[in-house]
Amino acid sequence: ITGKSYKYYDLKSIAGDAFEKMPHVHRILLENVLHEPDTALRDKAVAALINWTKTGSGKEAIPFAPTRILMHDTTCGPALTDIAAMRDVLSENGVDPALLNPCVPVATSTDHSAPVDYFGTSDALDRNLKREFDRNSERYQFMKWATKAVDGFRVFPPGTGIMHTINMERVATVVSKKTIENQDWLIPDTLIGTDSHTPMVNSLGVLGWGVGGLEAEGAMFGVSVNIRIPDVLGVRLTGSLREGVTATDLALRVTEILRQAGCSGEFVEYYGPGVASLTLGDRGPAANMTPEYGASTGYFPIDAHTINYLRETGRTNEHCVLVEAYAKAAGLWFDPASEPRYTKVFEIDLSKLELSIAGPTRPQDRLSPSSLASVLQKVDVADVSLKVGSTAVGIPQDAVAIAAITSCTNTTDTGFLIAAALLARKAVAKGLRVPSWVKTSIAPGSPAAFLRLTRAGLLTDLEALGFFIVGYGCTTCIGNSGPLVPEVSAAIIKGAIHPIAVLSGNRNFPGRVHAQIDSSFLMSPALVVAYAIAGRGNIDIQKDPLGVDGQGRDVHLSDLWPTDKEIQDALFLAMAEDDVAEAAKKADANELWANLTAPNAALFPWDNASTYLRRPPFVAISPAEENDVDVSCNPLLVLGDDVTTDHISPAGSIPTDSDAAKWLVERGENPNDLNVYSSRRGNWEVMLRGLFTNKNLINYLNAKKSVGKTVFASTGETLPVWIAASRYQEEKLPVIIIAGERYGTGSSRDWAAKGTELLGARAVLANSFERIHRTNLVGMGILPLRLPDGWKASEQKIDARDKFVIRYNFNDLSPRCIVPVEWQRAQNEAVSHLDLTLMVDTAHEITLLKNGGIISTI
Ligand code: F3S
Numbered sequence: 001i002t003g004k005s006y007k008y009y010d011l012k013s014i015a016g017d018a019f020e021k022m023p024h025v026h027r028i029l030l031e032n033v034l035h036e037p038d039t040a041l042r043d044k045a046v047a048a049l050i051n052w053t054k055t056g057s058g059k060e061a062i063p064f065a066p067t068r069i070l071m072h073d074t075t076c077g078p079a080l081t082d083i084a085a086m087r088d089v090l091s092e093n094g095v096d097p098a099l100l101n102p103c104v105p106v107a108t109s110t111d112h113s114a115p116v117d118y119f120g121t122s123d124a125l126d127r128n129l130k131r132e133f134d135r136n137s138e139r140y141q142f143m144k145w146a147t148k149a150v151d152g153f154r155v156f157p158p159g160t161g162i163m164h165t166i167n168m169e170r171v172a173t174v175v176s177k178k179t180i181e182n183q184d185w186l187i188p189d190t191l192i193g194t195d196s197h198t199p200m201v202n203s204l205g206v207l208g209w210g211v212g213g214l215e216a217e218g219a220m221f222g223v224s225v226n227i228r229i230p231d232v233l234g235v236r237l238t239g240s241l242r243e244g245v246t247a248t249d250l251a252l253r254v255t256e257i258l259r260q261a262g263c264s265g266e267f268v269e270y271y272g273p274g275v276a277s278l279t280l281g282d283r284g285p286a287a288n289m290t291p292e293y294g295a296s297t298g299y300f301p302i303d304a305h306t307i308n309y310l311r312e313t314g315r316t317n318e319h320c321v322l323v324e325a326y327a328k329a330a331g332l333w334f335d336p337a338s339e340p341r342y343t344k345v346f347e348i349d350l351s352k353l354e355l356s357i358a359g360p361t362r363p364q365d366r367l368s369p370s371s372l373a374s375v376l377q378k379v380d381v382a383d384v385s386l387k388v389g390s391t392a393v394g395i396p397q398d399a400v401a402i403a404a405i406t407s408c409t410n411t412t413d414t415g416f417l418i419a420a421a422l423l424a425r426k427a428v429a430k431g432l433r434v435p436s437w438v439k440t441s442i443a444p445g446s447p448a449a450f451l452r453l454t455r456a457g458l459l460t461d462l463e464a465l466g467f468f469i470v471g472y473g474c475t476t477c478i479g480n481s482g483p484l485v486p487e488v489s490a491a492i493i494k495g496a497i498h499p500i501a502v503l504s505g506n507r508n509f510p511g512r513v514h515a516q517i518d519s520s521f522l523m524s525p526a527l528v529v530a531y532a533i534a535g536r537g538n539i540d541i542q543k544d545p546l547g548v549d550g551q552g553r554d555v556h557l558s559d560l561w562p563t564d565k566e567i568q569d570a571l572f573l574a575m576a577e578d579d580v581a582e583a584a585k586k587a588d589a590n591e592l593w594a595n596l597t598a599p600n601a602a603l604f605p606w607d608n609a610s611t612y613l614r615r616p617p618f619v620a621i622s623p624a625e626e627n628d629v630d631v632s633c634n635p636l637l638v639l640g641d642d643v644t645t646d647h648i649s650p651a652g653s654i655p656t657d658s659d660a661a662k663w664l665v666e667r668g669e670n671p672n673d674l675n676v677y678s679s680r681r682g683n684w685e686v687m688l689r690g691l692f693t694n695k696n697l698i699n700y701l702n703a704k705k706s707v708g709k710t711v712f713a714s715t716g717e718t719l720p721v722w723i724a725a726s727r728y729q730e731e732k733l734p735v736i737i738i739a740g741e742r743y744g745t746g747s748s749r750d751w752a753a754k755g756t757e758l759l760g761a762r763a764v765l766a767n768s769f770e771r772i773h774r775t776n777l778v779g780m781g782i783l784p785l786r787l788p789d790g791w792k793a794s795e796q797k798i799d800a801r802d803k804f805v806i807r808y809n810f811n812d813l814s815p816r817c818i819v820p821v822e823w824q825r826a827q828n829e830a831v832s833h834l835d836l837t838l839m840v841d842t843a844h845e846i847t848l849l850k851n852g853g854i855i856s857t858i
Contacts, residue, residue, distance in 0.1 A: 111473035175322060246419070275300060404503040819835075
């Protein structure tokens with residue numbers, strides 16, 4: 001086909017009799033280690049992987065060399081500030097800074113700060129995009145500088161889509177060509193991404209997972225990515241989805257099952273005869289929600305659906321044929337009858353799945369839509385109304401304040417959007433409308449959706465209900481929901497209503513979707529439209545009428561729900577193979593991006609007056625730690641379970657009364673337009689002041705429960721966390737943070753760890769850690785120590801003056817070794833001994849800790 005011959009590894013012959021039982025994810029890891037240049041390391045890793053299949057156990061560390069790295073603007077920004085600062089350090093030490101370049105390609109999207117400031121009109125898309133440039137052009141100029149100064153750095157401009165959709169549609173190759181020692185090789189396309197939803201591309205047979213920004217930074221500059229051979233959970237699918245049940249329902253059910261099973265960092269692989277019944281679009285949400293079920297991957301092996309998707313998205317015939325030929329020859333083609341060896345197997349009969357939603361605050365809390373009302377918070381009904389023309393309309397206490405078709409999870413596949421639009425079409429035909437208190441929006445994963453919905457004549461149906469396209473970016477999913485309808489916002493402030501958000505996203509932690517909304521429900525786009533029409537949460541959406549038609553007859557969800565045939569017929573009209581390329585061409589040529597000027601120099605010219613970009617203090621050549629460590633630490637914070645990265649380092653709006661806002665306003669920023677924290681991640685001064693300021697966070701040290709404050713041991717004062725931390729640093733007193741289960745759940749944001757380092761924390765003691773945040777802590781040289789089971793910090797009455805003495809010698813440390821900690825109580829001078837587990841996976845991570853983290857290692 002290509003006129004070339006390629007070398008490739010035939011995994012069947014290499015794995016021998018272990019091959020048939022080897023999970024696909026391990027086959028790809030095997031292929032990857034076969035290219036390891038250190039032959040002793042390679043042979044050991046090959047043997048360990050084969051042995052895992054034979055015995056079902058083995059935790060040896062193996063190297064992993066991804067073919068590429070994926071980032072987004074808010075994780076790339078801090079990485080770029082580090083890179084720019086590292087170049088400064090090189091230059092200051094007489095080394096040519098232009099030598100510091102990534103050794104693998106880096107693709108970055110600019111999707112995470114896309115706002116929904118404007119909605120409900122046909123110009124909302126353009127106005128939001130303009131606003132995006134008005135607010136963030138300094139950051140985008142910085143990224144543009146990187147495309148010129150840093151080799152292999154590609155940026156997808158604002159408006160080109162959400163990173164995972166871009167990855168699926170434009171970047172992923174499934175099979176890569178690589179020249180190794182003058183020979184052309186075919187190798188699997190593999191990646192790491194600085195976003196926890198990176199595994200969405202696992203639906204396309206591409207192995208990759210989310211890592212912290214620091215780990216990606218290391219991989220960019222040749223610091224090896226080492227992993228322990230992962231346990232693999234098999235999700236065996238049988239049957240096929242029933243009429244009316246969506247792939248969102250599958251994703252929510254998997255999330256529920258695997259979270260209940262305590263999934264924690266394992267690789268998940270889907271297999272069984274049911275896999276063949278799922279299109280790529282159906283696989284996407286289940287792969288995407290990998291972090292929500294606690295796994296590292298949600299892998300679907302390569303099969304005919306993979307090839308179909310590559311064709312649908314405009315990949316060349318030559319490439320599609322090559323992918324199929326390679327996957328079959330190398331041993332990566334899916335066999336629905338195969339029964340690989342897994343650590344544990346979960347069975348899901350697709351035909352038994354039901355319509356589902358999840359909420360109000362955790363994605364694993366799956367509900368039938370009929371029971372949504374049972375989890376709503378009740379408030380006394382007050383007389384709150386909103387003027388529509390000359391009529392006053394009462395806003396219900398359980399109002400739907402936000403109805404957002406949002407997120408890569410459920411907007412990457414056009415079928416989801418078409419189902420929502422068909423429901424809208426039927427509703428409009430029956431005279432139904434969306435109440436004026438609902439903020440409606442649609443933000444597809446890529447602009448190809450616009451072409452497809454328009455071609456099928458369905459965009460106008462969504463628009464008739466107020467669902468106008470507001471952007472091609474993360475928008476509501478990341479909390480950039482923009483302001484609510486003013487009357488709704490005012491009523492919430494008065495405490496008169498307690499509205500909800502409905503969205504097709506993947507996360508709903510309190511305050512994530514919108515600072516004023518605590519209850520958010522995840523669901524398919526079609527259900528989002530249905531709830532928008534209902535306008536309230538306290539109904540049984542499967543039984544109660546959503547409204548009445550022109551003749552006064554009740555209209556129920558079942559009257560509006562599109563059939564599978566209707567969806568297929570509309571898809572047939574909508575899809576064309578050149579949509580992705582055509583939409584991308586237009587979006588890439590964005591004038592606002594083209595007109596941005598950017599410096600053309602190896603060193604970035606920092607501006608001391610900038611409120612977005614400041615040279616970070618943690619980028620420096622620091623000496624490695626002494627071998628003997630003996631530190632006596634005060635507890636800076638004592639926290640409970642489920643502290644998320646949102647709690648640690650916020651992403652959303654900067655409150656006007658916050659210390660971060662004060663810093664910005666003192667430097668001339670408009671107090672009414674401070675942008676979001678995630679846009680300020682190039683500015684450590686702002687990020688420092690935002691740490692641990694989430695209003696839902698309980699700090700058990702702080703009896704007054706003042707938001708964002710803690711007790712400073714030396715004086716007993718209650719101070720903002722960052723001020724208490726700086727006082728400890730002035731007094732040269734190291735600190736630790738103590739927490740409960742699942743510490744660091746959420747995203748890959750490295751600022752949650754960088755901030756912890758800026759606060760001076762030597763260690764975080766928790767009952768359990770989420771994988772990515774744990775690696776980020778190690779990446780900043782902070783010890784993650786696991787507390788004994790059942791030892792709850794929140795119940796221990798820890799005093800700020802207590803001391804936790806941590807002693808170890810680096811030469812004695814090994815993955816998961818015990819680190820003894822002495823807890824000296826201030827009140828009665830009692831001393832307790834705690835045996836904590838060092839939560840590192842590999843010897844390589846211990847080296848990183850000794851070096852003081854990844855940046856100093858680079
Ligand atoms: Fe963005 Fe939400 Fe996807 S934040 S990358 S749309 S999960």
